[in-house]
Amino acid sequence: MYIAPLLFALLVTLISGIYSKNVELTFELPDSAVECFYQEIEQNTSATLEFQVITGGQYDVDVKIEGPNKQILYQQNKMQYDSHQFTAQQTGVYKVCFSNEFSTFSHKLVYMDFNVGPEKALPGVGEHATVLTQLETSAGEIHSALNRIIDHQTHHRLREAQGRKRAEDLNERVFWWSLGETFAIICVTFTQVMVLKNFFSDRPSLYTVKNNY
Template sequence: MFLPILMLLHSAFANYTDLTFELPDKEIQCFYEVLQKDDKFTLAFQVISGGHYDVDCFIESPARRMIYRKHKIRHDTFVAKAEFPGIYSFCFGNQFSTFTHKKVAFHLEVGELAPLLPIAEAKDSALTQLESSCNSIHFALSNVAKLQTQQRVQAAIDRLHAEDIRTHIIYWASSETIILFLVTVGQVIILKRFFTDKRVNASVANT
């Protein structure tokens, strides 16, 4: 019973790559994928944190031809087919930033998801109800995997925003506390000097 389920999960996730990485300032990071001719691929990415939430992104073919290039972009989705077989480069750049690191999440999908079981045209008989259900579950799991990836990215963005707001609140509250303490100490010193001056003047008058 467990073997078909494991095979189903493997088939559903075999064509996807999900990765979150940190991109240092003034650097370019590239990821490589071997594609065959006419392989369909989809690249989707989003900057999670850092600076103005923007990076450079470009894709190069094995012949070093630029297939896709965007400058200072926060998120995008690009779909294309491989014109030549070989190693394709998927690169992200942060050269324009002098000190800010960026955190980038990207999703790379290669090829189209094939049915778990042969389609009816490739068989002598039509699919049974069980086989049709397996194919439906197969595609549903693939969609669930994509939605979970999107949810994880959005959750990471929300968490980083919450931490950033928390840090600002702590700094602001600490600054207000320090200012209030200094004002209080200053008022005490001024009042103390005021009464001290009165005592000195009274002593001089009595003398």
Template sequence: MKNYCKFIFFLIPTLVFGTEFTFDLPDNDEECFHELITTTNITCVFEFQVVSGGQLDVDVIIEGPNQRHIYKELRKEYDTFKFNVTHPGEHVICFSNQFSTFTHKSIFMSFVAGDENPLFKGSEEHDTVMTFMEATSDEMHDTLSDIILGQTHYRLQEAHGRRFAEELNERVLWWSMSQTILIIAISLSQVLILRNFFSEPKPIRPREPRYGYLR
């Protein structure tokens, strides 16, 4: 069974498209996302990471307009892939969890197509010396972009650490409960055994003889 989530974007040479989100992938299922790119010679950056679920692995395939595989990885936890668009058309990104029969996955995906627009209009048309204000603004813009990217990765690491802590807490809880039940069972059995040692035995009544009659 396939679930298709379709995102269509028309890209022009001076436009950059970027999206990132986290979605749930059920067990024994597949999720596909469609990107319609109408221009060539642009760079696309694809990144994903399995946040939680099972062994933190998923199958990922990127197909071009001619149904050719641009990227294919099996049982992968995370990866970053950069490619150039040579044929315009619909690109399909599929995540498969069909090898898992009972564990669903939470997956983070990021896709960026095209180069980032310049901060100041007209700066790409001719070489000019930027003023102090423009240079400072451009530097602040680059710094804030790096901060946003770092925050995204820190959130992923936090989600991964939270998952590990919750699973460890659940295992410790069940282990503690099993140990408690075992201790109670051993204590009750010891009490019953000691009680049998100190209990008075019941007196044995002699059997009365049976006399027959002779004829």
């Protein structure tokens, strides 16, 4: 059983003046399958991809980033987690693909965070040419601190989900192993009782058989 309902979650898109977008989601990757995501990026715009396999198999996937001309910008095989930053050399549609083709029976639950462009500024900050006030500076620092807190919370939630899944798998294995041991003990006990019963059962002795003749 996978974590919660496997829904596309945390899909947030922020648009600023110079095409800034943030896509954060969790998705299920079936066995022997490939899932690709497409994003249009302007030239000279920086982008960052971060991913982590939460559950399934050996917690690994193949990851690839392709540019508009099919050029490979990033490619890794059987990775559990990683982060990659790049700058778009030309405007076009960029593709991020996650592959589970090497696995024939293990479903994966994958978290992905794809940031494109700079972060959107706080409302009212930077709209005037004067020096920032103490209040505006404090607001910017608080905003940065809250973003770091969100990142740490996301990281710990992923670790918690991964640990919970491992604990559930271990609990299931212990249950079936205990059930098998219980069945084996019952079989051995029944066999011993039957053997001992045969040892003490009344049988005609050889002397009695000879006298009958």
